[in-house]
Amino acid sequence: MEINQVIAAYFSPTYSTRDIVLTISSEIQHSPKQIDLSIYDNRETSYSFSSHELVVLGVPVYGGRVPADAAKRIHNLHGNNTPIILVAVYGNREFEDALIELKDIVVSNGFIPVAAxxxxxxxxxxxxxxxxxxxAQDIQQARDFSKKVQDKLKKTVVLTQQDCIQLPGNQPYKKYGVIPLHPKAGHNCIQCGKCASNCPVHAIPQDHPDQTNTEQCISCMRCxxxxxxxxxxxxxxxKAATANKLKKVCSQPKENLWIL
Structure with missing residues (x-):
């Protein structure tokens, strides 16, 4: 099948997910179109895609799930039998139900997951x-994965829902929850407002950027x-207590998972 446009869409507060999504998408098409779902003003923007476009969609994993705010924004992406590559980036613990949750959201919106x-x-x-x-090894794996996806699509004549890949995970998903860590401003703060304007959920007041609304903060660390x-x-x-807790389950390097 012919792909006319590749779209790199991502919710990526600390930019790691963005970089991985761009590595994958750029290998398929130079300078793909980008949609940054972590920008606050994009939270309600609706996007539609055709069957001759390919979306590479990435999110970070929060507690084994898709971040709640990311899930809301992904619901604004609408496909028309549009092929999609799903990417769940995790911090060396587990991705658990994030991929299957991501799949359920996009399939309900008209996409066909062809790889993950x-x-x-x-x-x-x-x-x-x-x-x-x-x-460097991870990046090379991502590029090799992209080439295999490209080959798979070239061999596909017509894409249907029967072409959806099977993904690991549980339904119902595990209970959603994140580590409630809320960054605060120290004495070095010059109140420039960059943190406020970049916060994905506007948890930092623009007129008082040295403060944090802990009820709105999603602990994404972008600020x-x-x-x-x-x-x-x-x-x-x-932070030290959190580090000690996580080291018990994150000490051994994990392998990337590539699903075709």
Whole structure:
């Protein structure tokens, strides 16, 4: 089948998922169209795709699930027997039900999942976990995966729902939950507002960027990543306790999963 346009769509607060999605999509088509679902103003934007477009959709895994806010935004993507590659990026623990949840959302919206991946990336909170991932070997695996997907699509004449791939996971999904870690501003904060304008859920007031609305915060860590003064961070005691907890289940390097 002929693919006229590749679209890289992602919810990626700390940019790791974005980079992996772009690695996969760029191998299929140079300079794919990008849709950043982590931008607050894109949260209600509706997108439609044809059967001659290919969407590469990526999310980070939060507690074994698709982030709740990402799921809401993905529901605004509408396909017409549109082939889609699903990518659930996890921080070296487990991706659990994220891929099958992602599949259920997109199939209900007219997409046909033709491939999927669960790549490992550096943990967004505890950077010592999976440090340096994706590495050169991971990137090469992603490129090889893209070529195989491309070959698969070239051999396909007409895509139907019977072509949907089978994915690991449980239904019903595991209970959704994230580690409730809410970054705060320190004395280095110059109130430039970059964290507020980049927050995917507007949990940081634009007029008081040194504050955080903990009820809205989804613990995505984007404000820490974008702060030019490194003024935002987590409570060191709580962060240390979280690190000790995660190291028990994240100490051994995990392998990427590529599904065709």
């Amino acid at each position: 991946a669960a790549p490992v990336a550096q943990h967004s909170i505890i950077h010592s976990i999976a440090a340096g991932r994706p590495n 820490i990543v974008v702060c030019p003064k490194h003024a935002r961070g987590l409570n060191p005691i709580v």
